[in-house]
Amino acid sequence: MTEVVEIWDPCVERLARLTGDRCKAKTAARKLQNLTDKIDESELTVEAEVFKAMSDPFRLAILKLLREGELCVCEIMTAFDKPQSSTSHHLSILKRAGLVKERKDGKWSRYRLSEGAVIEMMNLAGLMTGD
Amino acid sequence: MTEVVEIWDPCVERLARLTGDRCKAKTAARKLQNLTDKIDESELTVEAEVFKAMSDPFRLAILKLLREGELCVCEIMTAFDKPQSSTSHHLSILKRAGLVKERKDGKWSRYRLSEGAVIEMMNLAGLMTGD
DNA sequence: CTTATATATCGAATAAGCTTGATCCGAATA
DNA sequence: TATTCGGATCAAGCTTATTCGATATATAAG
Numbered sequence: 001m002t003e004v005v006e007i008w009d010p011c012v013e014r015l016a017r018l019t020g021d022r023c024k025a026k027t028a029a030r031k032l033q034n035l036t037d038k039i040d041e042s043e044l045t046v047e048a049e050v051f052k053a054m055s056d057p058f059r060l061a062i063l064k065l066l067r068e069g070e071l072c073v074c075e076i077m078t079a080f081d082k083p084q085s086s087t088s089h090h091l092s093i094l095k096r097a098g099l100v101k102e103r104k105d106g107k108w109s110r111y112r113l114s115e116g117a118v119i120e121m122m123n124l125a126g127l128m129t130g131d
Numbered sequence: 132m133t134e135v136v137e138i139w140d141p142c143v144e145r146l147a148r149l150t151g152d153r154c155k156a157k158t159a160a161r162k163l164q165n166l167t168d169k170i171d172e173s174e175l176t177v178e179a180e181v182f183k184a185m186s187d188p189f190r191l192a193i194l195k196l197l198r199e200g201e202l203c204v205c206e207i208m209t210a211f212d213k214p215q216s217s218t219s220h221h222l223s224i225l226k227r228a229g230l231v232k233e234r235k236d237g238k239w240s241r242y243r244l245s246e247g248a249v250i251e252m253m254n255l256a257g258l259m260t261g262d
Numbered sequence: 263c264t265t266a267t268a269t270a271t272c273g274a275a276t277a278a279g280c281t282t283g284a285t286c287c288g289a290a291t292a
Numbered sequence: 293t294a295t296t297c298g299g300a301t302c303a304a305g306c307t308t309a310t311t312c313g314a315t316a317t318a319t320a321a322g
Contacts, residue, residue, distance in 0.1 A: 032210040039195050043257060048188045050256040055183035056280080057175045064170050073299060079163040083282055088300055090280095098259040107289045107298045117255045124248045124255075125181040126174060128229040187310080204269060214312055219269055221310090238268045238319045 053097035054121065058082065059090045063099065067119055070103070070112040184228035185252065189213065190221045197231065198250055201243040 054060060062076055071079075077087040091111055094100045101114045113119070185191060193207055202210075208218040222242055225231045232245045244250070 028206075029209075032206060035196055035199055036192075036210045039192050044188045044191050044195075046260050047253060047256040048186055048191050050259045051182045051191070052186035052279095055179055055186045057179045058280090060175050060179050060182070061167075061170050064175075065166055068166055074297095075159075075163060078160075079167045084299070085283075085301080086281060088298095089282095092300080104289095109299060115259060117258055121252055121255050122178060124252050125178040127248055128181045128246060129177050183309095189310095205267095215269070216271080216312055216314090217310080219271085220312095223270080240269060 050097050050099065053093050053099055054125075056090065056093075058086075059094055060122070062087075062090060062094065063113065063118055063122065066100065066111060066113050070110045072105075072108040072110050074108070076111070181228050181230065184224050184230055185256075187221065189217075190225055191253070193218075193221060193225065194230065194244065194249055194253065197242060197244050201234070201241045203236075203239040203241050205239070207242070 054063070058080070061080060065071065065076065065079060073084065073088055073091060076091070077084050080087070091100065091102075091109075095102055095111075098114055099118050100111045103110045103112070185194070189211070192211060196202065196207060196210060204215065204219055204222060207222070208215050211218070222231065222233075222240075226233055226242075229245060230249050231242045234241045234243070
């Protein structure tokens with residue numbers, strides 16, 4: 001009896017114990033495998049960076065402030081009464097994530113939202129609370 | 132000389148030095164003040180929690196996996212080959228943020244996306260990269 | 263009632279993030 | 293060229309997150 005091991009990963013072992021049925025387990029495992037294979041690793045990283053940039057209350061406030069138009073670092077730090085280094089740092093994070101765009105204007109750096117999608121995402125996040 | 136101080140906050144001082152014109156500075160400051168006043172602090176906190184929950188690659192992967200339907204902790208940890216404690220912990224974070232819902236079923240805890248908006252947010256985040 | 267299994271929670275170690283003063287850079291101005 | 297001012301970067305201290313083994317809880321099965 002040369003028990004043919006068709007088990008292609010530990011996943012099936014686990015699911016087999018779950019369902020008690022090795023055949024069903026294989027099907028379930030294959031389905032899970034298909035789903036996880038569809039998840040692109042680099043896409044995951046990029047999207048996580050976007051969400052991380054939006055996960056800080058101060059940065060979120062900056063984005064909301066920029067809904068009305070372009071502002072320089074000086075105005076933003078003044079509006080929120082925050083140190084310049086802190087404001088600049090958070091703006092660089094937002095910029096790196098692609099959420100804001102920078103425009104140099106003499107000695108000023110003026111920032112604006114890069115996409116309307118940013119506002120849309122904030123609106124959607126607000127919907128998540130009540131449910 | 133009882134110099135009437137109409138300056139209602141340090142904001143104007145700063146903007147006055149920026150523009151050189153105290154009158155314009157007051158207007159600008161008032162405008163900024165109006166904008167910042169519109170930003171609700173508690174709304175900010177809630178939205179930040181949602182984004183923070185979505186800012187981890189593993190949690191994002193879980194959300195993507197759940198697009199296809201309900202899964203138990205055991206299946207999720209198996210799909211990604213992650214420890215049970217870690218998987219359970221991340222699911223609790225997603226649940227607390229309102230992104231997933233839990234359904235107890237015997238000794239299983241089955242999780243599903245709570246809103247279609249979750250998928251929409253991930254799609255929007257993906258758009259942010261190229262621009 | 264004991265055992266096995268699915269999940270949740272705890273705890274300690276490690277890593278990452280935030281804050282802010284200090285410093286550096288670059289553009290405008292005298 | 294020296295100075296000033298907006299902004300970026302650095303560095304230290306502090307807080308928070310992530311990870312994962314160990315333990316607790318709870319449900320089901322024997």
